[in-house]
Amino acid sequence: MATPTTSRRTFLMASLGFTATKLIKPFSHQVLTAGQVIDRIKASVGIPWREQTVDNLIAGTPEIPVKGIASTMMATLDVLHRAADKGLNMVITHEPTYYSHQDRTEPIQQDALYQLKRSFIQQHGMAVFHFHDHWHGHRPDGIATGMIRELGWEKNIDSQNPRLFTFQETPLAQFAQGIASKLTIRTMRVIGDPQLPVRRVMASWGNVSLMPGVPYLAQADVLIVGETHEWELVEYVQDAIASGQKKALIILGHLLSEQAGMKYCAEWLKGFIPEVPIEFIASGEPYWRPDLPAK
Template sequence: MKIAQVIDHLIQYERGEIEVKKFGSQKEAGKLIKLDHDTDRDKILYGQSHLDDQCTGIVTTCWPSVEVIRKTHLYGANLIICHEAMFWNHGDHTTWLKENHNETFAEKKRLLDQYKIVVRRDHDHLHSGIPASESPDGWADGIFYGYAQELGWTKYMQNFSGIPLYFDFPAGTTARNIAQHLIAKLHLNGCRIEGDLDTPVRKAIIPLHNLGDANEIINLINQEKIDCVLTMEMIDFTLAEYIRDSNMLGLNKAIVQIGHFNTEEAGMHYMQKWLPEAIKNTEIPVNFIQSGDMYHFIAES
């Protein structure tokens, strides 16, 4: 099977429609948008000239780091399906890197050329949905459903269509318990917690990206009486301040944060399980390579 055919089958397997989220224009909320084969995000990031090559193996990962590229070659694979951009900017534009003779870009590109690897980003299509029997409409966000599957949390999920993603945890769960579970199951170096480590957690949420303005998220936490926020990003001057003040007032709030890639990579690990069915080929080897925890932690002794 050619690499181009693998990609076409994957896109056909995914739902290919996204709903305009609650945050943003309320007039547009609930509207479905049909995705094209390629989007601003979902496209060939590298290796366009090798799409007609026979696929020798597939690697799924969150971010195609240099180490992931090297390991892909060692596996004998020539297709990487990643979730995030490869060249450090939204849209994966490279003109600015070429014009400035960026040496990291040149070396990473040299590796890809040497190994004849195709890199395809699967972002919007994957979030749009994969088949899931537990979901009321038969679809679930491929990243966050995979996240819940990898953690054994599908029984706690309250929705399947993506973020904001809600979990109802059993009595006795704490922020510390959740952090320890994340570290162990996702093979991480550590975790950051805002608030009391032993904050009781019944209602938790993964919100939209926390990139600064947290007004909508704070309102949602207050209205829904959320105990714990499982953030991908931690911004000190808005949401983190709110959670800290709430905790100091005894209002039972905590943040458990492991990072953006560490959160979403679980979905790419889960992709390894269903990808052979999606591409209608069980002979092509499919492997997951963890991009690896980006963070190291030095704690005061």
């Protein structure tokens, strides 16, 4: 038979144990769902959520328990495999998962590759969230912020225009090489005299059409874009140079012209999602040069 002292000690320890269990239970057993992650993004992005937007849960359901989050530029099959291998079952992607800006699947419902990708996501209990419009709408623009940080251009920004940068005069070839090195680009394309002195630079990350490409170019020595139609802005720049204008165009490739913005997104997410690991997974540059080893 236990002594009164033992009974009191046992009772006290049991009481403390019960209290400790109650205190840690909400943290250790709390389930964070994909829907809750999206709700926190909506609450934290700093702008009203649009009714018409591509920013939606593209795969999975809001009820899926989140074990970890991957932030990426493009949810390619390769990225999905790497995320699954790391136990990151929610993927936040800036660009589409299913090959169109709106992630429309009607035209590819019978496509074997689409079915393979959809099945992989389902089999691994994954959720994929398209985060494009509101990340650009964040102030400052989340993609631009990440790109400027990656390039180290914070001190070069024009105070009146966040797309415009001023540098010490540098030959175009050297300036372009510096960008390629910092972003690890294999397939950058440049139009213009390699010796052109570069001081004022306009950067428009991602896809740029003829308009606003033309007025952007008018404000700078060189315009930097991710991609553009070759029969529009590329032809315009060629004609501008042929007419005697001292201009240049640098084409980075869409993916690498925005990728650092999703690297920054991973850091941003950590500020209000502490429960699960969050990691940036880089999408591979899709192109390679025949004179360089393909990765």
